Amino acid sequence: MNKNQSLPWDHPRFRSWIAVARACQLMQQSLGRALAHLDIKPPHLDILVNLFRFEGISQQELARKLLVGRSNMSMLLPQMEKRGLIERRGDKHDKRVLRLYLTGEGRRVTEEAMAIQTDLIDRMLSDAPLDECDIMTAHMERIVSLLLQEEREPLEAVDD
Numbered sequence: 822m823n824k825n826q827s828l829p830w831d832h833p834r835f836r837s838w839i840a841v842a843r844a845c846q847l848m849q850q851s852l853g854r855a856l857a858h859l860d861i862k863p864p865h866l867d868i869l870v871n872l873f874r875f876e877g878i879s880q881q882e883l884a885r886k887l888l889v890g891r892s893n894m895s896m897l898l899p900q901m902e903k904r905g906l907i908e909r910r911g912d913k914h915d916k917r918v919l920r921l922y923l924t925g926e927g928r929r930v931t932e933e934a935m936a937i938q939t940d941l942i943d944r945m946l947s948d949a950p951l952d953e954c955d956i957m958t959a960h961m962e963r964i965v966s967l968l969l970q971e972e973r974e975p976l977e978a979v980d981d
Contacts, residue, residue, distance in 0.1 A: 841961075848945065855937045859930055860904070864897060866938065869923065869931040872907060877920045879912070906930060 829835045852863050861869070867887055871878060878886075884894045898921070901907045906927035912918035923931060946954060 848941070852938060852941060855941060856934055859934055859937075861906075861930065861934060864893075865901060865906075866931075866934050868897060868901065868921075869906065869927060870935060872921050872923045873928070873931045873935070876922055879918050879920055880909075881918075883921060901927075 830839070849863050852866070856862065856866060868883065871883055871886055875882075875886075880891070880894055880898065884891055887893075898907065898909065902909060904926075905924055908922050908924055909919045910922060912920055949957075
């Protein structure tokens, strides 16, 4: 690398990207510690929150929403079912499809965990004006959209 060429960490967008990634990683660690007494981890919470919002979602739909593969789902869901947090039921119209539901205990744990997560988010962003939060949301949603689009484009090129 020659002397006139800038290094990645000298680039403002690179520094911004690294800051977001570090904040996300540290937030996940903090959330993990805060949820420990409930005996769940952030990936479990992601599942529970989605079942809370979208009761009866299929395993495939859930994996797509969480951007994870079926192998991750097939590892986490049986653990959660064994703990009595979720239940899987066959679809009335298609027996190949399993639908996911919270149990009473799952709903209780989810509500407590969501309160913990919301409190953590509020504490971390309490000094950020809401309009800045909206701007950050718009930027992150745009990035997610671009990354998802790039992920789909190679598949579309293969189909041609």
